[in-house]
Amino acid sequence: MLPIVKGFFRLLESYLFVLLVACVAGLLFPSVVSGWSSYGQLFLSIIFFLSTLKMDLSRFRDVAKDPWMLLISSAFMLIVFPIVIFQITQAISPSLAIPFMLLAAMPTGMTAPLLSDVVGGRTDxxxxxxxxxxxxxxxxxxxxxxxxxxxxxxVGFWTMAWSLMKVMIIPMALAMIVRHFFKKAVSVSMFTFKPASLLLLAALIAGIIGQQIGAVREIASGKFTMTIIALFLLFAAFHFIGYAVTPWRSIPERLTVSICLTYMNFTLAIFLAGQFFHDAHISIVVILSMLPWTLMVIPFRLVAKRLQPSPAKS
Known part of the structure; x- marks a missing residue:
């Protein structure tokens, strides 16, 4: 592959670059990109399909030997945790309660196995x-x-649930079938999946901003410094809680839980904020969560190195 092509793909794989391009497009060309929001469900379905194609599910059965532990931990992550986050944020800063709750309620992001490997956790x-x-x-x-x-x-419970099943479970099931029958083709083309997913994410963000351009510009005229600081503090709290909640497990497992709790599927949160919530402030806060999502793994990796036991000296 030519160096210029490699450089282009690396640029496309940068979440910060995608966030910048999407925001600029949404703010400068709202009439062009606003229509993209109507394709949000399609964009997200493709993103889930491509993300699942990259995952090796052959080890799933070997790892899932303690179903009750997994069910309890999932219930904590998906139900107890967002309720606690909402109540605490509601008492401190009510305007952030819904977007923070939405982020906390998201499932683990598809990149969690990779990030777990980066910090010395268990990818399986x-x-x-x-x-x-x-x-x-x-x-x-x-x-x-x-x-x-x-x-x-x-919308009600079942309307939202059916929408989520269409953009999550159906694409994931199709991806598993495709990967099973066309494993070689999937492996050869895998390098294109992340850039394609991020381009679709950029289109999703730009469409949401373009659709709510009036409210976005009004909100953006204020200062977002405190909101960004609050988001970084939120992610730091996610890391701490994720590591502290399972003190009886091994350090690699605790690091893994911390990663899984912190690096949620923010793409899904962005879709939900734009699709079902009419308050542009919620969408903006959720979109800005890409900043700590991208950067917080760097200091956490340093912390993880200190938490890992030192190798025994011979």
């Missing part, structure tokens, strides 16, 4: 948590939203 455990939380999310997210923010959305 991260894979299992990712799949289980993704399968439960179409039902837990509508429950949490209706319980805590029912007045902020215009």
């Amino acid at each position: 455990l991260a894979l299992v948590i990712t799949m289980i939380t993704s399968l439960f999310a179409p039902f837990t997210i509508p429950f949490i939203v209706q319980l805590l923010a029912g007045s902020a959305v215009t």
Whole structure:
């Protein structure tokens, strides 16, 4: 592959670059990109399809030997955790309560196995948590939203649940079938999946911003410094809680749980904020979560190195 092509793909794989391009497109060309929001469900379905294609599910059965532990941890991540986050944020900064709750209610992101490997965690455990939380999310997210923010959305439980099943479970099932029968073709083309997914993510973000351009510009005229700081503090809290909640497990497993709790599927959160919530402030806060999502793994990797036991000296 030519160096210029490699450089182009690396640029496309940068979340910060995608965020910048999407925001600029949405702010400068709202009439062009606003229509893209109507394709949000299609974009997200393709993203889930491509993300699942990259995952090696052959180790799933070997790791999932303790189903009750996995079910309990998933229930904590998808139900208990967002309720606690909402109540705490509601008491401190009510305007951030719904977007923070939405982020906390998301399933683990598809990149969790890779990030777990980066910090010395267990990639196989991260894979299992990712799949289980993704399968439960179409039902837990509508429950949490209706319980805590029912007045902020215009659709009911089953409407939201069916929408989530269409963009999550169906594409994931199709991806598993395709990977099983066309494993070689998937392996050869895998390098294109992440750039393609990020281009679709950029289109999704730009469409949401373009669709709500008036409210976005009004909100953007204020200062977002405190919101960004609050988001970084939120992700730091996610890391701490994720590591502290399972003190009886090994350090690699605790690091993995921390990764799975912190690096949620923010793409799904962006879709939900734009699709079902009419408050542009919610969409903006959720979109800005890409900043700590991208950067917080750097200091956490340094912390993880200190937490890992030193190799025994001979």
